Amino acid sequence: MSSRPIARLLGALAIAGSLIAPSARGEFAAWDQARVTALAKELATVTDSLQDTFLKQPAPDVGSLKTHSYYRLKQFVRMLRGEASMLATSLESGDGREQTVWIYETLMSLARSARDEAGRVFVTNDVGERAAAVRGVLNQLGPYYDPDFQRLPPHPNIEPRATR
Numbered sequence: 001m002s003s004r005p006i007a008r009l010l011g012a013l014a015i016a017g018s019l020i021a022p023s024a025r026g027e028f029a030a031w032d033q034a035r036v037t038a039l040a041k042e043l044a045t046v047t048d049s050l051q052d053t054f055l056k057q058p059a060p061d062v063g064s065l066k067t068h069s070y071y072r073l074k075q076f077v078r079m080l081r082g083e084a085s086m087l088a089t090s091l092e093s094g095d096g097r098e099q100t101v102w103i104y105e106t107l108m109s110l111a112r113s114a115r116d117e118a119g120r121v122f123v124t125n126d127v128g129e130r131a132a133a134v135r136g137v138l139n140q141l142g143p144y145y146d147p148d149f150q151r152l153p154p155h156p157n158i159e160p161r162a163t164r
Contacts, residue, residue: 029143031097036144040088043107043137047084050130051077057124069120076114080134083107097145104145111138111152119157132159 054077060066087103111134118131135152142149 026147026149028097028145028147031144033091033094033096036097036141037088037091039137039141039144040084040091043084043134043141044081044088046130046133046137047077047081050127050134051081053126053130054123057127060121066121069117073114073117073121076110076117080107080110080114083110101145104141108138108142108146111135115152115155115158119155123158128159131155135159 054074060070083103083106087100087107090100090103115131115135123131132154135154139151142151
């Protein structure tokens, strides 16, 4: 059998697949400027609280295997706080999804990195509770910015009472 009919068939399937794929995506939550702005303000508040609580937590002993992760986590928390504040300010000034999606994407990247790093470091229960509050607000914001948003589940090493 010649490879030419197979190539045509595969080409036709690829074209059909590309036409179907966009409709298979989820849909954005209907944009509600007031609701998204309120969530961003809440996120700024809970990230402030997370940073304040994290900074009260004792740092690991110098030379500890956890020292590097602790300071990386400290940096992620600081950057997360800054991006949350920037998102709230931008939305309050009237910017919409298109103007703020890059801030949201940076926030989610930082949240995932902080979450990964926090799994390697001892965090106190109060830090875990603050992290859960941040996660909760991010889970509410997600559908406004990402049609295929996957909720961030609790992390059992960070959040109290989280299940594996």
